Amino acid sequence: MPATRGPRRGLSAAAVAAVLLAGSTGCGDKGAEGPAAASVPASAQVPASASASESAAADSASASASASVPASPSASSTSPAAPTTRAATPPPAPTRLTVAVDTRGGRLALVRGGAAQEFTVTLRNGNTAEYRHLLVAFQMESLVGEPGDQPGSGPGFLLERFDQASGAWRPAEFRVANDVKPLSLFAGGGPLAREAVRVERYRLRATSGGPTGSSPVVVSFIDTDADRQAAAHAVLGHSTTR
Structure with a gap:
C-alpha cells in the first residue's frame, strides 16, 4: 500500500534507510524493485530542500564569523604621522651702538667771522643696551689762547644744537683743550631705546676774533649714567681761515 506523502522535510540517513526497508517488505508485487532501491546510497535520497537549508545555514554562519572579526586597520591609520621638523630660530646676533x-x-x-657750517650726528642703537642719558660731546685741541668748556665757547668758536621741540638753535658745549676731561665729569644727554635711531643737528661758527688753523674736532658718545664711552670716537676734519 503506498504511503501518503506529506510535506517534504529533511531526513537523516537512518530515517531514509528505514523508509526504504519498509517499502521493500510492505508490497509483494514490487519486491523486485526493493533491492534496486536499497542499493541507492542514502545520501542520494536526501531532499534538495535539506541540502539548500544546510548550505544557507553554513553561509549564514560564515558571514556571522566574518562580521565578528574586526577589519584590520589600514596602514595609513596605524602609521603615526611623521613629526613636523621646524628649524629652531636662532636668537638675533648682538648689535651695539x-x-x-x-x-x-x-x-x-x-672762515673767521663767516657763516656757520652745519653737520649731523646719527646715533643708531643696537639690541643689547638701552640708554637713559646718552651725551654727544665735542672737543678740539687749542689753536691759541686758553682752554674753555663753557656752552658755546671755544675760544673763538660757537657751537649750537638744533632743538626740535622749540625749532630753535641752542648753545652747546664745545671744549677747546689739550687735555682729556674725565668721563665722570660729564652730565646730561638724551634717552635712546634699543634699536632706536636719533639724529642731532649741529652747526659751528668761527668768531671774528678767533684763531686760524687746522685741528680735528673729536666727537665722543658718553653714557653719563655709567661714566663710560658708549661708542668709539668720531673725528671730523676742521680748518679755519681768515
Whole structure:
C-alpha cells in the first residue's frame, strides 16, 4: 500500500534507510524493485530542500564569523604621522651702538667771522643696551689762547644744537683743550631705546676774533649714567681761515 506523502522535510540517513526497508517488505508485487532501491546510497535520497537549508545555514554562519572579526586597520591609520621638523630660530646676533658724523664736503671749512657750517650726528642703537642719558660731546685741541668748556665757547668758536621741540638753535658745549676731561665729569644727554635711531643737528661758527688753523674736532658718545664711552670716537676734519 503506498504511503501518503506529506510535506517534504529533511531526513537523516537512518530515517531514509528505514523508509526504504519498509517499502521493500510492505508490497509483494514490487519486491523486485526493493533491492534496486536499497542499493541507492542514502545520501542520494536526501531532499534538495535539506541540502539548500544546510548550505544557507553554513553561509549564514560564515558571514556571522566574518562580521565578528574586526577589519584590520589600514596602514595609513596605524602609521603615526611623521613629526613636523621646524628649524629652531636662532636668537638675533648682538648689535651695539653705531654712530656717524656727516657734513658737506666731509669736513668743516670755516672762515673767521663767516657763516656757520652745519653737520649731523646719527646715533643708531643696537639690541643689547638701552640708554637713559646718552651725551654727544665735542672737543678740539687749542689753536691759541686758553682752554674753555663753557656752552658755546671755544675760544673763538660757537657751537649750537638744533632743538626740535622749540625749532630753535641752542648753545652747546664745545671744549677747546689739550687735555682729556674725565668721563665722570660729564652730565646730561638724551634717552635712546634699543634699536632706536636719533639724529642731532649741529652747526659751528668761527668768531671774528678767533684763531686760524687746522685741528680735528673729536666727537665722543658718553653714557653719563655709567661714566663710560658708549661708542668709539668720531673725528671730523676742521680748518679755519681768515
